Amino acid sequence: MMRPVRLAGEQLIWGEGCLSHLATLEGKKAAIVLGGHSMQKAGFVDKAVEYLHQAGMEVVIFEGVEPDPHLSTVKRGAEFMLKEQPDWIIGMGGGSTMDAAKCMWVFYEHPELKKLSDFMRPNKVPPLRKKAKYCCIPSTSGTASEVSRSIVISDDETGAKIGIGDMEMMPDVAICDPLITSTMPRHITAQTGMDALTHAIEALTSTRAHFLSDVLATYAAKEIFEYLPKAYADGSDLNYREHMLNASMTAGLAFTNVSLGLVHSFAQTLGGMYVLPHGLGDAIILPYIVKFNYADPHAKAVYDKLAAEVGVDDLAKAITELNEKLGIPKTVAEALDTTEEEYMGRLSEIAIGALNDGCTKTAPIIPPQDVMEQLAKQIYLGE
Numbered sequence: 001m002m003r004p005v006r007l008a009g010e011q012l013i014w015g016e017g018c019l020s021h022l023a024t025l026e027g028k029k030a031a032i033v034l035g036g037h038s039m040q041k042a043g044f045v046d047k048a049v050e051y052l053h054q055a056g057m058e059v060v061i062f063e064g065v066e067p068d069p070h071l072s073t074v075k076r077g078a079e080f081m082l083k084e085q086p087d088w089i090i091g092m093g094g095g096s097t098m099d100a101a102k103c104m105w106v107f108y109e110h111p112e113l114k115k116l117s118d119f120m121r122p123n124k125v126p127p128l129r130k131k132a133k134y135c136c137i138p139s140t141s142g143t144a145s146e147v148s149r150s151i152v153i154s155d156d157e158t159g160a161k162i163g164i165g166d167m168e169m170m171p172d173v174a175i176c177d178p179l180i181t182s183t184m185p186r187h188i189t190a191q192t193g194m195d196a197l198t199h200a201i202e203a204l205t206s207t208r209a210h211f212l213s214d215v216l217a218t219y220a221a222k223e224i225f226e227y228l229p230k231a232y233a234d235g236s237d238l239n240y241r242e243h244m245l246n247a248s249m250t251a252g253l254a255f256t257n258v259s260l261g262l263v264h265s266f267a268q269t270l271g272g273m274y275v276l277p278h279g280l281g282d283a284i285i286l287p288y289i290v291k292f293n294y295a296d297p298h299a300k301a302v303y304d305k306l307a308a309e310v311g312v313d314d315l316a317k318a319i320t321e322l323n324e325k326l327g328i329p330k331t332v333a334e335a336l337d338t339t340e341e342e343y344m345g346r347l348s349e350i351a352i353g354a355l356n357d358g359c360t361k362t363a364p365i366i367p368p369q370d371v372m373e374q375l376a377k378q379i380y381l382g383e
């Protein structure tokens with residue numbers, strides 16, 4: 001049975017300069033959560049603080065969220081929130097920062113929760129928004145955490161990436177200002193853009209896909225095929241940046257409702273075992289899984305339809321060509337800092353991890369473990 005659709009939180013705003021929307025928020029105190037220093041260096045944090053002051057709010061800042069954020073960082077952030085008592089939490093940065101801030105929000109609202117498993121299935125995220133609302137300001141065009149119900153947080157001891165999805169965690173406000181993405185370095189533009197394309201393509205073949213997710217995901221995929229190479233070649237062009245940020249957000253609206261597939265299952269599993277940025281993993285793995293899914297007649301029809309709309313003959317080939325333009329390697333072997341022997345010794349671990357990933361549930365084909373191992377081998381070695 002179809003699940004009810006949820007498109008973003010209370011407010012979704014986009015376009016150049018829309019950061020100023022912060023000045024309209026109502027509250028007493030905002031806590032801005034940041035990753036590295038790029039947002040400060042570009043002057044975006046000062047601007048955000050200025051707008052929040054215009055809104056009459058006091059502003060405090062929690063910084064230092066690392067890529068692939070750890071639960072310990074999230075817990076430190078939640079302690080900070082408990083001390084500062086903000087009524088707005090504002091995650092400003094890439095997917096890691098927005099996910100970490102989203103998770104800080106959950107622990108801040110409910111200090112009785114101690115571990116991620118306390119609000120993972122079969123448990124639920126308890127009602128939020130008794131203390132604060134959550135606002136996202138993305139600095140990349142990829143994860144779409146600003147319009148998603150999901151977080152991915154790393155376990156401190158094992159490094160395993162734990163994904164949790166619950167509509168209660170949908171950010172209340174998403175501010176998608178292309179200016180904020182304009183200083184993104186080229187390789188991040190490429191990797192996060194391919195994450196967004198993977199969201200669109202996996203949403204299209206999700207077993208939960210419906211007409212509205214199809215409309216959103218098709219639009220996003222077409223836009224990304226056109227504008228990602230342009231934004232990669234000239235990141236200073238705000239028009240390209242705006243198309244990419246809006247496409248990423250649109251793909252997010254689709255996938256957060258219908259979920260994803262095996263590309264994310266493998267990328268998340270490998271990302272927990274090795275150092276592999278999420279978007280880079282998606283980009284490398286995507287053409288292999290598209291080819292694999294050709295065996296499913298419905299998935300093949302979906303891919304062929306999208307290929308026709310994009311104006312290419314073969315979707316998998318078009319993705320490989322796009323990766324080449326973006327300087328993305330062809331195999332996982334080229335991206336991982338490990339030996340072939342070590343990787344091949346862990347094939348069953350990779351296959352089982354990917355099979356157990358939540359994204360596998362909606363894949364058009366759910367293969368048995370031996371086939372998953374073959375796929376794990378193929379993405380490492382290439383054709």
Ligand SMILES: [Fe+2]
Nearest residue numbers: 143195199278
């Ligand atoms: Fe993703």
